[in-house]
Amino acid sequence: MSVISDESEKDLEKCVQKFEEEEIELPEDSSVGQLTYFLAPYVFEKKWISDIIASLSVAYISSFVRLVYFSLRDFYDNPYELKVLDVFSPLWMIIHYFLCFTFSFWNFIDNRKNxxxxxxxxxxxxxxxxxxxxxxxxxxxxxxxxxxxxxxxxxxxxxxxxxxxxxxxxxxxxxxxxxxxxxxxxxxxxxxxxxxxxxxxxxxxxxxxxxxxxxxxxxxxxxxxxxxxxxxDEFRDGIFEKFHSIFKTSLFYLVIIELGSFMIMMLTFIISMISCAIFNSFATPQ
Known part of the structure; x- marks a missing residue:
């Protein structure tokens, strides 16, 4: 019995020694490793290029809303010399660009769990x-x-x-x-x-x-x-959830800015339409 026990202890010691000699390397062991795990595929697979192109496209397309607004305003009011910056407003385009880019980037990070x-x-x-x-x-x-x-x-x-x-x-x-x-x-x-x-x-x-x-x-x-x-899934509720929370908060504020800009544009358009209708009614000969 003692011989068997000694052999078991030796086997256990060998097993423990083998495990101790094995080096475990995982991205979670350091902050740099975690960032590399999430961001390396995004950078080296050039996913950021397609996100930038898509975000710029959305930013430019969104400017057509302003173009329609200024066209309608000129139709009901005195012609106004339209400038390029009136349509392609830097602030308007920056908001749309970062909204789209942040969403694309967050979506990539969130999909890393799969x-x-x-x-x-x-x-x-x-x-x-x-x-x-x-x-x-x-x-x-x-x-x-x-x-x-x-x-x-x-x-x-x-x-x-x-x-x-x-x-x-x-x-x-x-x-x-x-x-x-x-x-x-x-x-x-x-x-x-x-x-x-x-x-x-x-x-x-x-x-x-x-x-x-x-x-x-x-x-x-x-x-x-x-x-x-x-x-x-504690992993989803851990590291990924932190990234999810950060980008979700960012998107929330960006959406608020977007909705605020849209509401201001709509109110301005409605007020302009009502004003034109009122002025035209007074200008109509009796």
């Missing part, structure tokens, strides 16, 4: 979940996320898939556990740019998924807790 995972990377994730000691290792999901990130980079993906261990865990619950719970078995991934929706129908993939799910089920008391975990 991981587009390749088939090979998903297989790597499921293999790690199936083989990892989820109950005994307190950093299990951090290790899984770090290993999957490194593997995805080796396969050609330039950016980290998961920001943290919680992000990885909630992705697994949301995209793997919940479809199986709901019996839809709609496990989505990508292969060479096209969506693969029959991941579960492939026998080796199905067996790997079942192994990962069986190992995960050891960490929970019942399937009810799985559903609760799938719905309560």
């Amino acid at each position: 991981v587009d995972i390749e088939k090979k990377v998903l297989q790597k994730l499921l293999k790690e979940v199936a083989e990892m000691d989820l109950m005994g290792d307190p950093l299990a999901w951090q290790r899984i996320a770090s290993r999957v990130n490194h593997f995805s980079e080796e396969t050609g993906y330039r950016y980290s898939l998961f920001c943290s261990g919680e992000h990885c865990m909630h992705f697994f619950v949301r995209e793997i556990v919940k479809p199986i719970e709901c019996q839809t078995y709609d496990i989505r991934c990508y292969q060479e740019g096209s969506t693969v929706v029959n991941f579960w129908k492939n026998p080796p993939n199905k067996a790997l998924t079942e192994r990962a799910l069986a190992n995960y089920n050891k960490c929970v008391e019942s399937f009810g807790k799985l559903s609760h975990t799938a719905e309560k």
Whole structure:
């Protein structure tokens, strides 16, 4: 009995030593890493170029509202020498530009919580979940996320898939556990740019998924807790929620400015129309 106990202790020490030697690198470990996780794809994939072009287009198109207003005003009033700045007002265009650009940028940041995972990377994730000691290792999901990130980079993906261990865990619950719970078995991934929706129908993939799910089920008391975990995504309520709150507040104030400008324009137009009608009625010969 003592020999078996000594061997178990040695195995445990080796396991702990192996975990200690493994370096876990995740974007959540530093503020710079978090900013890089969110902003690197936006900058290096040149998404900002299309957002700038779209925002400028919206800003210029919005100026046609002012052009229509000045045209109607000139029709009912004395002709007025229309200047370019009257139509393409800098303040008006800046408001519309930042409104559109902020919305596009916030939408990109918010969509970073949705991981587009390749088939090979998903297989790597499921293999790690199936083989990892989820109950005994307190950093299990951090290790899984770090290993999957490194593997995805080796396969050609330039950016980290998961920001943290919680992000990885909630992705697994949301995209793997919940479809199986709901019996839809709609496990989505990508292969060479096209969506693969029959991941579960492939026998080796199905067996790997079942192994990962069986190992995960050891960490929970019942399937009810799985559903609760799938719905309560702390990662969404954490880092992403902070960005969401910032941009939501910014958009709120920009919309208020937009509505205020629109109401002023409408009131000015209505007052002008009423004034013209009153003056014309007095000018009509009796």
